[in-house]
Amino acid sequence: MPGKEMNIKSRKKTSRLNGLRERAGGLNKRADSSIKSVKKKPDAGRDRQVTGKTGKDSGTQLWQLFAAFFRIGILTFGGGYAMLPMFRRECVERYGWVTDEEMLDLYAISQCTPGIIAVNAATYIGYKERKVRGSVASTAGVVTPSLIIICLVASILKKFISHPVVAHAFAGIRIAVCALLITTVITLVQKGVKDIPTALIGLAALAVALYTPVPLVVIVILAGLAGYLISLIPKAEQDLSNKKGGRS
Amino acid sequence: MTYLLLFFEFFKTGLFAVGGGAATIPFLMEMTNRYDWFTKSELLNMIAVSESTPGPIGINMATYAGFHTGGIFGAVLATFALVLPAFIIMTFIARLFARYKDNQTVQSVFTGIRPAVAAMIASAAWSVINVTMFTVKNDHVHLLIAPAILCVLLLVGMNLKWCRKFHPAVWIGIGALAGIILRL
Numbered sequence: 001m002p003g004k005e006m007n008i009k010s011r012k013k014t015s016r017l018n019g020l021r022e023r024a025g026g027l028n029k030r031a032d033s034s035i036k037s038v039k040k041k042p043d044a045g046r047d048r049q050v051t052g053k054t055g056k057d058s059g060t061q062l063w064q065l066f067a068a069f070f071r072i073g074i075l076t077f078g079g080g081y082a083m084l085p086m087f088r089r090e091c092v093e094r095y096g097w098v099t100d101e102e103m104l105d106l107y108a109i110s111q112c113t114p115g116i117i118a119v120n121a122a123t124y125i126g127y128k129e130r131k132v133r134g135s136v137a138s139t140a141g142v143v144t145p146s147l148i149i150i151c152l153v154a155s156i157l158k159k160f161i162s163h164p165v166v167a168h169a170f171a172g173i174r175i176a177v178c179a180l181l182i183t184t185v186i187t188l189v190q191k192g193v194k195d196i197p198t199a200l201i202g203l204a205a206l207a208v209a210l211y212t213p214v215p216l217v218v219i220v221i222l223a224g225l226a227g228y229l230i231s232l233i234p235k236a237e238q239d240l241s242n243k244k245g246g247r248s
Numbered sequence: 249m250t251y252l253l254l255f256f257e258f259f260k261t262g263l264f265a266v267g268g269g270a271a272t273i274p275f276l277m278e279m280t281n282r283y284d285w286f287t288k289s290e291l292l293n294m295i296a297v298s299e300s301t302p303g304p305i306g307i308n309m310a311t312y313a314g315f316h317t318g319g320i321f322g323a324v325l326a327t328f329a330l331v332l333p334a335f336i337i338m339t340f341i342a343r344l345f346a347r348y349k350d351n352q353t354v355q356s357v358f359t360g361i362r363p364a365v366a367a368m369i370a371s372a373a374w375s376v377i378n379v380t381m382f383t384v385k386n387d388h389v390h391l392l393i394a395p396a397i398l399c400v401l402l403l404v405g406m407n408l409k410w411c412r413k414f415h416p417a418v419w420i421g422i423g424a425l426a427g428i429i430l431r432l
Contacts, residue, residue: 175423220361
């Protein structure tokens with residue numbers, strides 16, 4: 001059938017074009033960086049190479065995944081939450097791989113699954129962009145700084161680590177992480193709290209997290225349940241009015 | 249043989265340590281009891297170092313313990329073993345999510361989850377602030393002046409119009425310099 005043939009042909013053409021675009025994208029990037037000061041880049045995903053698809057057509061290069069997560073890994077000082085500002089900067093703002101909302105979803109899932117959030121996030125985003133090879137690239141990226149630095153510290157740099165200058169530097173770094181976290185939290189709260197029900201859930205979760213020993217997994221599950229139940233309310237109201245209408 | 253055990257132990261740790269890097273510590277404690285790879289005091293040292301080096305704590309711990317046990321190969325093996333369970337699970341979840349992302353029920357569930365997660369992150373941020381900015385002396389909670397001032401300055405700086413585009417690395421670098429200069 002002629003129509004079907006054309007579909008296949010146009011699909012092949014599109015994927016070839018996307019391949020070309022991917023290679024050209026590299027050139028565009030170089031051109032962009034030279035006029036960076038003049039051109040104003042859009043905020044989200046400013047380095048994103050267009051398509052929004054996944055797999056080879058996504059335009060995301062494997063080395064970009066590795067490099068982005070390498071940068072995230074090397075700037076994470078502390079536990080899982082400490083990586084959030086860097087993670088947001090690279091994956092939401094720079095490459096647009098996820099939105100703020102998806103980031104929150106990722107954090108929630110990470111609380112319920114084994115593994116640290118850095119690895120979970122890396123694997124998820126890598127897979128979303130470039131399937132298995134992508135997830136390998138991104139996970140390798142997030143893990144490599146630790147491998148290199150710890151091996152160095154454990155062998156040659158042992159004395160360096162106990163130098164007082166290092167301790168002072170790290171005290172300062174911890175404060176910078178605090179400030180970064182505060183900024184990131186404010187942004188994320190704005191993304192998570194959109195109306196009164198979500199505000200109530202947020203406040204309840206905050207109270208529980210701060211003042212009770214309830215595990216975070218439980219909080220996530222209960223919040224999800226609450227979200228689901230609340231979504232049933234308009235439907236229930238509609239069913240009720242339908243029934244009434246039907247009867248009269 | 250040690251390498252096989254190392255892999256097994258860290259794979260187990262990676263599989264059962266739900267929720268974060270700190271959850272790996274009990275498993276590492278177990279390892280000090282069962283094997284002669286490292287002692288408890290060495291473990292405490294590893295924890296201290298892992299908290300003070302770049303990189304997520306969980307990964308740092310695995311790398312350090314692995315290196316201590318079996319050199320560079322041990323470090324790579326332990327880290328790989330720790331990461332593998334999460335890698336496999338998240339791959340499945342990524343596929344699931346791609347398929348059910350647009351499902352109404354899933355969306356409403358996550359609409360409820362998001363504010364809770366934001367709150368959880370806020371509470372985690374609060375405990376970091378607590379530890380960094382406050383100290384307890386004579387049963388009173390004191391605000392540490394220098395850190396608090398630095399934090400406020402950094403916050404102001406981060407939100408200045410022309411500074412907003414800076415990479416977080418810039419602020420971390422400034423924090424490190426300030427820490428050295430002010431001897432925090």
